[in-house]
Amino acid sequence: xxxxxxxxxxxxxxxxxxxxxxxxxxxxxxxxxxxxxxxxxxxxxxxxxxxxxxxxxxxxxxxxxxxxxxxxxxxxxxxxxxxxxxxxxxxxxxxxxxxxxxxxxxxxxxxxxxxxxxxxx
Numbered sequence: 001x002x003x004x005x006x007x008x009x010x011x012x013x014x015x016x017x018x019x020x021x022x023x024x025x026x027x028x029x030x031x032x033x034x035x036x037x038x039x040x041x042x043x044x045x046x047x048x049x050x051x052x053x054x055x056x057x058x059x060x061x062x063x064x065x066x067x068x069x070x071x072x073x074x075x076x077x078x079x080x081x082x083x084x085x086x087x088x089x090x091x092x093x094x095x096x097x098x099x100x101x102x103x104x105x106x107x108x109x110x111x112x113x114x115x116x117x118x119x120x121x
Contacts, residue, residue, distance in 0.1 A: 004029040005121050006048050010039035010066065011055035011082070016106070020053075023110050028117065035059070036066035043074050050121050053104070053113070056083035056091065064094050071099065078120040082108060 006029040009020045017032045024030050031046055033039040035058055043049060052070060054063035061069070067079045079099065081091060084106040094100045102116050 005050050005117060006031065006046060007051045007053065007117060008033065008039060008042055008046070008049045009053050010034075010036060010058070010063070012058040013055070016055065020108075023108075024114070027114060036061035036063075036069070039066055040070060040073075043070055043077070049074075049077060051078045051080070051117050053080045053082055056081050056085070056088075056103075064090055064099070067094070067099060078117075080104060080113075080116065082106060 007024065008031045009017065010033040011017050012035050017034065021030050021032060031042055031049060033042050039054065052067065054066050056063040063081050070077065071079065078101055081100050081103040083091065083103060087103060091103050095103065101120055104113055
């Protein structure tokens, strides 16, 4: 593969951000944001981002609210949710409406996330 796929990971928990970077930076060009507002800013500054993975539970704006806002301006990206909790009606609806392509459970499964990224790009 000549050029790494650029992936944005948004999570308010610093440890999760570090773990994501450590686990995926060899295969992907990983950009990270600490909250939804940083994520929106990073999307503005990095038009070559192909995949967005967001934590569900974050202060001020949850992952689906962030993705809704991001999709208004960046409809060409592929969106995923990462959660430490069981699937909620809100996540199920987002899947049914194709707002997100998939949701991943924490602790994350590297092979599952990697496979999903390669599948959609």
